[in-house]
Amino acid sequence: MAAVFQYGVARALSDPNLKLAIDRTTVTAERKRAAALADYPQFAAARERGTAIKDHVVANLDHYLEEFERNATASGAKVHWAADADEACRIVLGICREAGARRVTRVKSMLGEEIGLPHALEEAGIERVETDLAEHIVQLAGETPSHIVWPALHKTREQVSALFKAAHRVPHEADTVEAMVESARRELRDRFLSAEVGISGANFLIADSGAVCVVTNEGNAELTTTPPRVHVVTAGIEKLVPSIAHAFAMLRLLVRSATGADLTQYTTFHCGPKRPGDRDGPEEFHIVLVDNGRSRMLRDGLREMLRCIRCGACMNHCVVYRQIGGHAYGGTYPGPMGAVLTPALEGVDKARDLPHACTLNGRCQEVCPVSIPLPTLLRGWRDRSWKEGLVPRGVRSGLGLWRFAAERPWLYRLGTAAAVRAMRLFRRGGWIARMPFAGAWTRYRDLPAPAGRTFMEQLRDWERGR
Structure with missing residues (x-):
């Protein structure tokens, strides 16, 4: 991965459009987050509480996993366990085949990207339709997400316009954001209603009810998970919180840190399949709980990284990310959190350059809503790289x-x-x-x-x- 990273950095720094695209989003995100925190004087206390919640769950992970499985099963859900990415993909593909799925719709999920689910669906001959607007852009371009909140952050408005005109059946005429959104809506609407399976991730898993919390700003999650006959959730085992009250405590941190809003436009709790008398909802509800190295992170001194709620604040404020974007990192997760996670998921021998591509200025830790000591964890990877003789x-x-x-x-x-x-x-x-x-x-x-x-x-x- 060292050669991949160096090539990616060189390519990113020589791209005249990339810095413009990154600045348009990250500068706005930084400003909106600062304004949101200024209007929320309780943020410091909320941050302490959020950190304590995540630490408590991680320290008692086995208990909350068992509680979640018990309550989710009682609600009618089918819970599956996956030790690694391959097993997770096999489980999801098996569910899709049993449902006779020819087309699946998918809500933006970094866990899905981590386990390689998009590629697995394509290899199985199942049409995959990304319903998040930014993921739709990335899919049309044949690329991977470059940011965990804004997957198409690396694209300028002009590039998106050209992409839609080339790929959409009824392309837009006016080069405005509104016209491009309407073009995407026309392209996706019938696919929402014709998919046999809808696949989502989870922002939080509620242990005491077995419910799954999903937040979006576009409403695509509800259209993805409600009309299809089968809803499949893929989630990392660290996504647990004890109760819905704890979930809302975390949401106050997540949304302000991610987009600078008080709350997302859509916050939905899914709890089992459709019940008698319900007017809509899936007939089958599956939850795939994925380990994929998380237990190993507990053993290897990376416990604090399991606090991460995937808000993206660390990369929005990272001086390195804002120069090279996400693709240069070469893994699923970019920025400071990716520089810690990728060596854990893929091995420090394959990702040695990522912890070294950091100024250690500490800005990422300052803005992290759950106080993850990212610079300390990065220094830990550097130390391990040196001790294992991986430094050139x-x-x-x-x-x-x-x-x-x-x-x-x-x-x-x-x-x-x-x-x-x-x-x-x-x-x-x-x-x-x-x-x-x-x-x-x-x-x-x-x-x-x-x-x-x-x-x-x-x-x-x-x-x-x-």
């Missing part, structure tokens, strides 16, 4: 030379003074566009030229003058 020999040698100099202050100061003065030779108007050994930086942006003297030299002069 050139990097280890370079760090050895740096350590040799750093342990000898006179040598370190001599070297930095020489380097600062040498860099002055390449300065043009306060910036360095080209310089030996700095090509990885200057290939995509100019390097700020340092001051004419080192910090220690300036400090010494200041103390003399004081």
